[in-house]
Amino acid sequence: MTTPELDTLLATSEARSPHRCCFLLHVRPERLADYVEAHQHVWEEMREALREAGWHNYSLFLRAEDGMVVGYFEADDVDAAQRAIAEAAISPRWEAAMGEYFAPGGGEKQILPAYFHLA
Template sequence: MTAPDLDQLLASTDARSPGRCCFLLHVKPEKLPEYVEAHQHVWEEMREALTEAGWRNYSLFLRAEDGLVVGYFEADDVDAAQRSIAEAAIAPRWEAAMAEYFAPAADGTPGGDKEILPQYFHLS
């Protein structure tokens, strides 16, 4: 199967969900202890903003060997929830505080890349 065929299959599968999102981030391995510690004390204002934006069942998972973070959340409308949190007043402060932990983005800018993964199977 060629890449365009796979892209079309992933874009058209019935298993896609507007209510679930999984994403990847990459934390600098030397920053992992501080990054995990920061998430033990997420600001209440940030927690409230996520809830108000519609994020539910938000979880982060870590592969410590290389700093790979897998994030997952649910929302009535994932795209709208992501737009809403991006527009929240607290978001720029939180992102600035977290930027030091992430490996540089592919284009070299600080703050890292967030890769959204396509869903292709779901068993409810």
């Protein structure tokens, strides 16, 4: 739970950037191996759509104990890049394929605010 003071600190932090995005997802524990395996074979069409949408330096990290996935990517404009991938023709197919792996509500990206950055 946040407080107004914390919300203000996060919203005004100099570490905020329109170029970096970190997010959380939650995978069903019994599907972790399948989820990781699926990401060893990301469709080339999906990879290309991400590039065309402006995503780069994209990484996923997994905490296997509870299925928490941390995603990170960079873009010239993170908001525009997220809109572009959401509108890409391949996205509904990819989302449908990945949907089976997520815990209830866990497939919705929870964007994390930045509050420190060392370049």
